[in-house]
Amino acid sequence: MSGKYWLLKTEPNEFSIDALKAKGNQGEPWDGIRNYQARNFLREMTLDDTVLIYHSACATPAIVGEAKIIRTAYDDYNALDPNSKYFDAKSTPEKNRWSLVDVCFVEKWAKPLTLSQIKTIAELSAMKLVKQSRLSVSPVTAKEYDAIASLR
DNA sequence: GCCAACGTTGGC
């Protein structure tokens, strides 16, 4: 089991880890990423990479479980759909600015690792999640992942 | 609901 590690944020009101679980093996297109830095990380993802699922903009922001990449980056069709809330007038079928990946549920943790806990752990205090709070897709180092895994 | 952080847009 090798591969890279990532963290994806989602608002549980919009799409929770339970909603991802309900999708089963077919997984879910992780759409709506409209930030270049986040998009670039999406494009670096490879098959079977581990994804930490983080609930943001809720009562207790926390890492709540794990997922994996089941399809690597492809054009975000929502950007071309005028009826989508993710429509982007500057994207065309030839030059689509945005990408998405498909993600599949792996595991929901019995005990979420909260942001406030994360901030108190030395090995995790440099996480992009902490340093760049508005970034919705971020890399996680192997060291960080090990520290997180040992805490749950 | 407030507000800090910060990415994006557009005038010049």
Place this chain on the structure above:
DNA sequence: GCCAACGTTGGC
């Protein structure tokens, strides 16, 4: 290419 204005994210 600079930078002010604006919009969004997300913790609290």
